[in-house]
Amino acid sequence: MITKIGIRNFQCHRSLTIDLDEFVTVIVGPSDSGKSAIIRAIRWLCLNQPSGDSFICDGTDSVTARMKVDGRTVTRHRDKSDNLYKLGKDEFKSFGSSVPAPIERLLNIGPVNFQQQHDPPYWLSNSAGQVSRELNAIVNLEVIDSVLSAVAKQITKSRNEVGFIEERLSKAETEVKDTEWAEDAESDLKRLDKARSEHARQVVRVAHFRDVVEEAIERRETHQQASKQASALRTVVSAGKMLRKLGKRRKGLDELLGQIASKEVIEAPDITRLGGLKEICKTRSQAAVGLASLLIDIQECHEKVNWKKSDYVAAKDRLRKETDGKCPICGSSYKGDL
Missing domain, CATH: 3.40.50.300 (P-loop containing nucleotide triphosphate hydrolases)
Structure with missing residues (x-):
């Protein structure tokens, strides 16, 4: 107030x-x-x-x-x-x-x-519409009218939006039906990816098997060469044993010649044969020195042969284990020695 x-x-x-x-x-x-x-x-x-x-x-x-x-x-x-x-x-x-x-x-x-x-007199000269508006203003009816008008506009707007959304929804449903093949395509793509991964894994495995096979072949060739060397060395060893016997005989002859030289000889004996025998002993002595060196080489070769045999056996076992006893190229089982 x-x-x-x-x-x-x-x-x-x-x-x-x-x-x-x-x-x-x-x-x-x-x-x-x-x-x-x-x-x-x-x-x-x-x-x-x-x-x-x-x-x-x-x-x-x-x-x-x-x-x-x-x-x-x-x-x-x-x-x-x-x-x-x-x-x-x-x-x-x-x-x-x-x-x-x-x-x-x-x-x-x-x-x-x-x-x-x-x-002019209040309201008496106003039109009915003007009087109604002023009465509405006094009792706040214009606020109600304004709210109702706003609500009606909002309802109309909402209906239009609902119609628009329903139209878009219908189009979307049609598009979804048109793209149902995508689910099957997605499944196919998953299978393709799985097959591609398996193929890549098999490629790596085959490459690994190829390396193992090449290593086994190389070691087999090494074993064959070592076997040939061992055969030659066995021949050399046999010759060495013979030379060792000859060396012992030469030693006995040298001792005999020493005893003869230490004694007085009244009559000159015929030593022509002994001179030839001495040359033979000298030659055999030189051969014995060479054979001694050769025996050392033979022993080293024996050790290398044994080492190569061990590597070859290990490579065969590894190849059988890696390939489950089957050839990685043709898939057939191994028969006999590799």
């Missing part, structure tokens, strides 16, 4: 304060005494109308209208530097031609609440 109005420098009123009655307040006075100016000041405060500054008293540069509503003070002020509203200690600026929302909600006053001096 409005309980007090204060005006300063508004038209003819330099300073005016009015205490309003709880029920009805009547403002009376002679013509041109400022009664309508009071209504204009209240309208300026409540509706921010009229605009401009033509209502400021001559000789002043500021104007103020103040109203006490429900125990709270609302102030409208304008001067050369400020144009503002106040609600208590809160200030509002840059509000344009409207009223700040907190003040508008507190006052709850609109154009329908004002009747100017020269206005």
Whole structure:
């Protein structure tokens, strides 16, 4: 409820304060005494109308209208530097031609609440539609109409959206049917990927088997060469044994010649045969030295042969184990020696 109005420098009123009655307040006075100016000041405060500054008293540069509503003070002020509203200690600026929302909600006053001096009788000269709109504004029916109109628009919009979505859904279902082959294709692709992986694994396995087979063939050739060398070495060993026997015989002859040389010989014996035998012994001695060196080489060759045999057996066992006893190329089982 409005309980007090204060005006300063508004038209003819330099300073005016009015205490309003709880029920009805009547403002009376002679013509041109400022009664309508009071209504204009209240309208300026409540509706921010009229605009401009033509209502400021001559000789002043500021104007103020103040109203006490429900125990709270609302102030409208304008001067050369400020144009503002106040609600208590809160200030509002840059509000344009409207009223700040907190003040508008507190006052709850609109154009329908004002009747100017020269206005026609309230509602009597208005059309039925205008009276209906103003009644609606008083009881907030226009808010209901506005909400109903907004709801109707939203319903229409929603129906259009539903129709659009249903159309898109129908198209999507058709597209889904057209792409049913993709599921079978996906299954085929999975099988193809699995076959490709298996093929790659088999390629690696075959390459590994090929390396094993090549290694086994190489070791078999090495074994064959070692066998030939061993056969030759056995012949050499046999010859060495014979040379060893000859060496022993040469040693016995050397001892005999030494005994003969240490004794006096009265008559010169025939030693022609002994000289030839000495040359034979010398030759045999040189051969024995060569055979000794050859025996060392033979022993080393025996060790190499044994090592190659061991490698060959290990390679055969590995090949049989890696291939499960089957040829990796043709798949047939191994028969006999590799």
